[in-house]
Amino acid sequence: MGAGESTPGSTTDHGGTGTAISLPESDELPSGSVVTASGRISRAEEYEEPSRADQPFTPLELSRLDEALTLASRETGLLFSVYLGDLGPEPQARVAQLHDELEGSDEAVLIAVSPEQRVVEVLSGADARIRLPDRGAKLAVMSMVASFKEGDLLGGLLSGLRMLADQAGGRRRTR
Numbered sequence: 459m460g461a462g463e464s465t466p467g468s469t470t471d472h473g474g475t476g477t478a479i480s481l482p483e484s485d486e487l488p489s490g491s492v493v494t495a496s497g498r499i500s501r502a503e504e505y506e507e508p509s510r511a512d513q514p515f516t517p518l519e520l521s522r523l524d525e526a527l528t529l530a531s532r533e534t535g536l537l538f539s540v541y542l543g544d545l546g547p548e549p550q551a552r553v554a555q556l557h558d559e560l561e562g563s564d565e566a567v568l569i570a571v572s573p574e575q576r577v578v579e580v581l582s583g584a585d586a587r588i589r590l591p592d593r594g595a596k597l598a599v600m601s602m603v604a605s606f607k608e609g610d611l612l613g614g615l616l617s618g619l620r621m622l623a624d625q626a627g628g629r630r631r632t633r
Contacts, residue, residue, distance in 0.1 A: 487499065488501065490502040490503065514542060514611060515611075515612060519612045522612065522616065523540065523612065523615060523616070526615075526616050526619045526620070527539070527540065527619065529623075530619045530620070530622065530623035532629075533623055533628060533629065534589070534623050534626040534627065534628065534629060535565070535629035536565050536566070536567050536586045536589070536590070536623075536626055537560065537561070537562050537565050537566040537567065537586075538566075538567050538569070538619060538622070538623070539560055539566060539567070539568050539569070540568075540569045540570075540571070540615060540619075541553075541556050541568060541569070541570040541571070542571050542572075542573075542611075543572060544572055544574060544575065545570060545572040545575060545577055545579075549570075549572060549575060549577045549579065550579065552570075553568065553570045553579045553581050554581065556568060556570060557581045557583070562583075563583045564583040564584045564585040564586070565583055565585045565586050566582070566583045566586060567580065567581070567582045567583070567586050567590060567622060567626075568580070568581045568582075569602075569615065569618060569619070569622075571602070571606075571611075571615070573606065573611070578599050578602055578603055578606070579599075580595040580598060580599055580618075580622070582595065586626070589625075589626045589627060590622060590625055590626045591625075594621070594622065594625030594626075595622065595625075597621060597625075598617075598618045598621040598622045598625070599618070601614070601617050601618055601621055602614040602615065602617065602618040605617060
């Protein structure tokens with residue numbers, strides 16, 4: 459290439475007064491691209507929305523679950539969380555790891571459900587366990603499992619949350 463020549467898309471130095479950009483020809487642009495009036499290249503990309511089959515809940519169901527988590531936490535002063543997904547080869551160890559990652563894990567109650575593995579675990583932090591004995595957690599798990607067997611994942615989670623919140627009782631007041 460000789461002096462003053464440039465390749466499309468390259469930059470040319472003009473001695474400290476700025477840099478000129480040689481824009482690519484329109485036939486060199488990727489499909490869905492255009493050079494705007496300002497010289498900027500604008501490119502459109504297709505967005506694929508995740509398949510409904512890949513999502514366990516509808517937006518409305520997610521809203522209901524979020525509301526139930528918020529109410530249970532507000533009423534009891536405990537921090538309720540739900541994990542839905544694969545728990546790996548050692549489910550109990552994974553549940554303990556997930557629980558430890560929660561902020562305020564001493565007051566946290568984690569409901570972990572792995573439908574493919576047929577595992578339901580409830581793990582309470584040290585402070586939460588005082589108000590939520592193992593017997594109450596086991597009853598909530600049994601209720602959830604009964605709903606899950608009927609194909610009602612959301613209903614099982616909602617009833618389990620309600621049972622756990624009822625078992626824990628109202629927020630403790632300090633003097």
